[in-house]
Amino acid sequence: MVAMRRMQAAGIDAFGGQVQMLELAAPRSPAPDEVVIAVHAAGVGNWDEIVRLGNWDVGRHPPLALGVEAAGVIDAVGEQVTTLARGDGVLTHPLPLRQQGAWAEWLVAPAALVARKPAAVPWETAAAFPVPALTADQALTEVAPAPAGKWLLVHGAGGVTGGLAVQLAVAREATVVATAGPTSSERVRGYGAYLVFDYHDPDWPARVRDASSGAGGIAAAVNAARGDAATALGAVVDGGRLATITGDPPPSERDVTVADIYVRADGARLAALAAALAEGLLSLHVAATVPVAEAAAALKRAVAGRAAGAIVLALERST
Numbered sequence: 001m002v003a004m005r006r007m008q009a010a011g012i013d014a015f016g017g018q019v020q021m022l023e024l025a026a027p028r029s030p031a032p033d034e035v036v037i038a039v040h041a042a043g044v045g046n047w048d049e050i051v052r053l054g055n056w057d058v059g060r061h062p063p064l065a066l067g068v069e070a071a072g073v074i075d076a077v078g079e080q081v082t083t084l085a086r087g088d089g090v091l092t093h094p095l096p097l098r099q100q101g102a103w104a105e106w107l108v109a110p111a112a113l114v115a116r117k118p119a120a121v122p123w124e125t126a127a128a129f130p131v132p133a134l135t136a137d138q139a140l141t142e143v144a145p146a147p148a149g150k151w152l153l154v155h156g157a158g159g160v161t162g163g164l165a166v167q168l169a170v171a172r173e174a175t176v177v178a179t180a181g182p183t184s185s186e187r188v189r190g191y192g193a194y195l196v197f198d199y200h201d202p203d204w205p206a207r208v209r210d211a212s213s214g215a216g217g218i219a220a221a222v223n224a225a226r227g228d229a230a231t232a233l234g235a236v237v238d239g240g241r242l243a244t245i246t247g248d249p250p251p252s253e254r255d256v257t258v259a260d261i262y263v264r265a266d267g268a269r270l271a272a273l274a275a276a277l278a279e280g281l282l283s284l285h286v287a288a289t290v291p292v293a294e295a296a297a298a299l300k301r302a303v304a305g306r307a308a309g310a311i312v313l314a315l316e317r318s319t
C-alpha cells in the first residue's frame with residue numbers, strides 16, 4: 001500500500017472552530033488546468049475570520065486550511081498549463097479553492113488565477129497583496145471607471161486595502177481625499193492623497209464636502225472603514241457613487257449609487273497590479289511575519305485591525 005503524502009496546515013476542523021495546526025492530505029497531481037504551489041508565505045486578513053465562521057463560501061468545507069492568498073514557487077503544472085513552469089515564483093488569490101486554503105505547505109490553484117511574482121517583490125509582500133490589491137482595484141473601477149481629474153474619497157485609507165485604493169486612484173490621476181487616524185495620516189499623504197482628514201472628527205464628511213465643493217464635490221467614494229459606509233455616503237455628492245468593501249451597504253439616498261464589493265479572483269489583473277508593485281507605483285507595508293504555527297494569534301491580530309500593515313504567515317516545508 002502506498003502511504004498518502006501529508007502536509008502541515010493551519011485551519012479549522014469545523015466552521016466556527018478555533019484555528020489549529022492540521023495534518024491534511026498533500027495535493028494530488030494537478031488537473032490539466034491547475035498548478036501546485038509550494039507556499040512560501042500566505043496573507044492573513046480580517047476576511048479569514050469570515051471564512052472561519054462559515055460566512056464566506058470559499059468552495060471547500062472543513063477540515064480546511066484557511067487562507068485565500070499566497071506566494072510561493074510552482075512545484076507541478078497540469079498538462080494544459082503553458083504559461084507557468086516548475087520553479088516560477090508566483091502569487092495568487094485562488095477562489096473558489098480547488099483543494100485547501102493557503103495556510104498550508106502546498107496550494108492547488110487554476111493557472112488562470114495565478115500571476116508571476118516580479119523578482120523585486122519580497123515573498124511576504126507578494127503574499128499579502130492579492131486580496132487587498134484586487135479589492136481596491138475592483139472597488140475603484142466600480143465607482144470611477146475613468147477617475148482622471150475627478151475628486152475621489154477613500155474612507156479608511158490607513159488600512160492595507162484603503163491605502164492601495166488611494167495609490168491606485170492617484171496613479172489614475174484622481175484628486176484623492178482620504179480619511180486616516182493620526183498615526184497613519186503622513187503615510188497616506190505619502191501615497192499621494194491631496195487632503196487627509198482625521199476620521200475621529202465626527203464632522204469630517206461636512207469638511208470633505210466643503211473642501212471639494214469648488215471642484216463639484218466627491219463624485220466617487222470607496223469605503224474601507226469597517227461598519228462605516230453610511231458615514232462615507234454623507235460625503236458623496238448627489239448622484240455620485242459609493243462602493244463599500246466592508247459588507248455594509250447603506251440604503252441609497254440623494255440618487256447616490258451604492259455598490260457592495262466582494263473581491264473576485266483574476267490572475268491577469270493580479271499580474272498587472274503586481275507589475276505596478278514592482279515598479280514602485282504601489283506599496284504595501286508588512287507589519288509582521290510569523291510562523292504558520294502562530295496562525296491563530298495572527299488572525300486575532302488581523303481581526304483587531306490595529307496592526308498598521310499586513311500580517312503574513314511564513315510556511316516551512318516538512319518534507
Ligand SMILES: NC(=O)c1ccc[n+]([C@@H]2O[C@H](COP(=O)([O-])OP(=O)(O)OC[C@H]3O[C@@H](n4cnc5c(N)ncnc54)[C@H](OP(=O)(O)O)[C@@H]3O)[C@@H](O)[C@H]2O)c1
Pocket residue numbers: 045046047131132135155156157158159160161162179180181182183184185199224225226228244245246247261262263302305306307308309
Ligand atoms: N469585500 C472584500 O472582498 C474585502 C477585501 C478586503 C478587505 N475587506 C474588508 O475591508 C476592511 C479593511 O480591511 P484591511 O485588511 O485592508 O484593513 P486593515 O488594514 O485591518 O485596517 C485597519 C485600519 O483601518 C482604519 N480604521 C479603523 N476604524 C476606522 C474608521 N472608523 N474610519 C476610518 N478608518 C478606520 C485604521 O487606520 P488608522 O491607522 O488610520 O487609524 C486601522 O489601522 C475589513 O473590514 C476587511 O474585511 C473586504
